[in-house]
Amino acid sequence: MEGDQRTAEITDKRLLRGARTRATVLRQAVDIASLDGLEGLSFGRLAADTGLSKAGIQTLFRTKEALQLAAVDYARDRFVAAVVEPARSEPHGVARLRALIEHWMVYAETPLFTGGCFRVATMAEYDSKPGPIRDALFRDQRDWVRLLARELRAAAAAGEIAELDADLAAFQIDAVLCATNTALRLGDPEAADRARRIVEGFLAPA
Amino acid sequence: MEGDQRTAEITDKRLLRGARTRATVLRQAVDIASLDGLEGLSFGRLAADTGLSKAGIQTLFRTKEALQLAAVDYARDRFVAAVVEPARSEPHGVARLRALIEHWMVYAETPLFTGGCFRVATMAEYDSKPGPIRDALFRDQRDWVRLLARELRAAAAAGEIAELDADLAAFQIDAVLCATNTALRLGDPEAADRARRIVEGFLAPA
Numbered sequence: 003m004e005g006d007q008r009t010a011e012i013t014d015k016r017l018l019r020g021a022r023t024r025a026t027v028l029r030q031a032v033d034i035a036s037l038d039g040l041e042g043l044s045f046g047r048l049a050a051d052t053g054l055s056k057a058g059i060q061t062l063f064r065t066k067e068a069l070q071l072a073a074v075d076y077a078r079d080r081f082v083a084a085v086v087e088p089a090r091s092e093p094h095g096v097a098r099l100r101a102l103i104e105h106w107m108v109y110a111e112t113p114l115f116t117g118g119c120f121r122v123a124t125m126a127e128y129d130s131k132p133g134p135i136r137d138a139l140f141r142d143q144r145d146w147v148r149l150l151a152r153e154l155r156a157a158a159a160a161g162e163i164a165e166l167d168a169d170l171a172a173f174q175i176d177a178v179l180c181a182t183n184t185a186l187r188l189g190d191p192e193a194a195d196r197a198r199r200i201v202e203g204f205l206a207p208a
Numbered sequence: 209m210e211g212d213q214r215t216a217e218i219t220d221k222r223l224l225r226g227a228r229t230r231a232t233v234l235r236q237a238v239d240i241a242s243l244d245g246l247e248g249l250s251f252g253r254l255a256a257d258t259g260l261s262k263a264g265i266q267t268l269f270r271t272k273e274a275l276q277l278a279a280v281d282y283a284r285d286r287f288v289a290a291v292v293e294p295a296r297s298e299p300h301g302v303a304r305l306r307a308l309i310e311h312w313m314v315y316a317e318t319p320l321f322t323g324g325c326f327r328v329a330t331m332a333e334y335d336s337k338p339g340p341i342r343d344a345l346f347r348d349q350r351d352w353v354r355l356l357a358r359e360l361r362a363a364a365a366a367g368e369i370a371e372l373d374a375d376l377a378a379f380q381i382d383a384v385l386c387a388t389n390t391a392l393r394l395g396d397p398e399a400a401d402r403a404r405r406i407v408e409g410f411l412a413p414a
Contacts, residue, residue, distance in 0.1 A: 037336055039245065117336040126332035129393035130243055130323040140394055174406060177387035178380060187335035188346055200380060 026052055028076040036117030039127040040070045074138045077120035084109050095157040096205050103201050107194055110183045119183040147172045164208045171204050232258050234282040242323030245333040246276045280344045283326035290315050301363035302411050309407050316389045325389040353378045370414045377410050
């Protein structure tokens, strides 16, 4: 019994250590990818940057592609935590949309990742490369655009804004946010205000 | 005299051969960059891809950065020849704008470069990296957005469309075209029509 308990404790500690190592590696991985793209990731570079052993990182992630996919998921989770979750306290419609845009602006202006928006940085790298990484990036973009469209539809249904093609407007808002991310990286001082003005154009009262 | 003439001929041939080699290398360089980014360029890879000698290519371009900048200029020139020049036969305003968008659509649907729009592919790579390459990419984007804004202003001045903030609209149209390039790479069958519908929204009669 005592032996069993000790084995269980050791297993717990190992799992905990594995999870911590995983988070340390992925934090660094998304920073690298936001600057140099997902192709810039390698077990050797991550070992050098984090001080962890290359063999240990390799054991955790096995292949470069598995590491890249884990980085995409990690970046998505942090985006959701920074932008989507905090907006959930607002009611559906215009209020939630404005909250999403404001949280996105903080995310892009003082970026979670060194190179700014993770999706903008990596989508251009993978848009011509079919495979699981492109699929994962595209899935995250589609979910985000659908979220914007859902709130636009809620706003129109509640009579807060004029009737509009919500999918078309959501596509435009996402396109403007991506372009704004680039403008922010380039130090354009008008980038944030311009994006707000464009979004407000879609939110004009009915 | 005869000797001078022969020297001149040899010089001409050398210059011609240099120019041809340069074009061969740059054609390949923009294809590589549109897929793998400008960082993906190397003298060795270009030599392997074109069958030219690595030393010869290195003599022509000297440094990797000079090669990258030459690739940016080459891509810009081909964009101007494919999109901007053919639209010049249309009068300023709505007609020229529609022509620019249609030529852009051909450029993006059956791309000049393997990886699609060169600027979208490379801007995300360089937006967080200050230096001459980012400056060159940003200059080309600014020129293109200014061109769109000029035609929107001409359209409004001629009463073809309602008064609008031309710079804001041009920023939005460019953002939509960049997002459309990504959607085309992902094989989205609605990408082109959606972009046309969005642009027409800015061209509604006064």
